[in-house]
Amino acid sequence: MIRLHQCSVDNLPALVKISKETFVAAFEKDNDPEDFVTYVNEAFSIETLKRQLENKDAFFYFVYSDDELVGYFKINQNRAQTELKDTSSLELERIYVLPEHQGKNIGGLIVQKVVELAKKMGKRMLWLGVWEHNHDAIRFYQKKGFEKFGEHPYFIGNDEQTDWLMQLALSH
Numbered sequence: 001m002i003r004l005h006q007c008s009v010d011n012l013p014a015l016v017k018i019s020k021e022t023f024v025a026a027f028e029k030d031n032d033p034e035d036f037v038t039y040v041n042e043a044f045s046i047e048t049l050k051r052q053l054e055n056k057d058a059f060f061y062f063v064y065s066d067d068e069l070v071g072y073f074k075i076n077q078n079r080a081q082t083e084l085k086d087t088s089s090l091e092l093e094r095i096y097v098l099p100e101h102q103g104k105n106i107g108g109l110i111v112q113k114v115v116e117l118a119k120k121m122g123k124r125m126l127w128l129g130v131w132e133h134n135h136d137a138i139r140f141y142q143k144k145g146f147e148k149f150g151e152h153p154y155f156i157g158n159d160e161q162t163d164w165l166m167q168l169a170l171s172h
Contacts, residue, residue, distance in 0.1 A: 002109045007060035007072075009053050012046060015060060018072050019044040022096035027156070030133070035157025055080050063097070063110055071097035073110055077121065083152055083165065084127065090118040092128040111144050115170065124170055129154065129163035141166050 007015055020040055028036055042048060052058050057080035063071040074094040076082070081091040092114050097106045118126045129152060130137045146166040154163045 001066070002070075002106060002113070003064045004113060005062045005064065007053060007062055009050060011060075011062065012050055012053065014062070014069070015049055015053075015072065016044055016046055018062075018069065018096070018098070019049065019094075022071070022098060025099045026096065027131075031156050032159055035159045038157045039155075057081075058093075061113075063106065065101065065104075065106065069098075070101040070106055071095070071110065073114060075114060075117065077123070082129065083150075086125075088123060089125040089127055089167075090114075090121060090123040092126060095128075107140060108144070111141075115168070119170055125167055126170060127165060127167040129165055132162045132164050138164065138166075144168065 005011075023040060023044065031039075049060075052074070053060060057078045058074065058076050060072060060074050062069055063073065072094070073092065073096070076091040076093050077089075078087055079085055081089070082093060084091070092111075095107065095110055095114075097110070115126060127149075128141070128146070130141060131154065132138075132151070146168045148164050149167050150165040151162050152165060154161045
């Protein structure tokens, strides 16, 4: 069984640690080392994550299996969204599970929890961006009912990559 804990500034050290650990595990092998290190150090710095935690429209959640921290996710509404900025939509900006806990349906359970949160917030659509070369993730989201509706650039340092924008209509 998974349990969620909404993060606050008090959780900043653990959030920095799991953010860096999961992102590095997922993408380090596919990126230029110099661009990658620069990106990780900026995107997951204490200052950057503190600013995001203090944004009233951005929410981080730790995901626990029993009492063990196994992953985290970040959702954005309103102007905190990286695209759209539509008040009827919710962005799932980050969803990461530690490598040793992948393959246990934790990601599927997280998506289910995010859908529940989005519905409670009165949202009509959940959307996300996923790297066009992350075929496993794309298949995962497609199995959950997400459909591609666009693309946008995503930068790892100076390296411009393309994210697919995928959406899931929510019924109430």
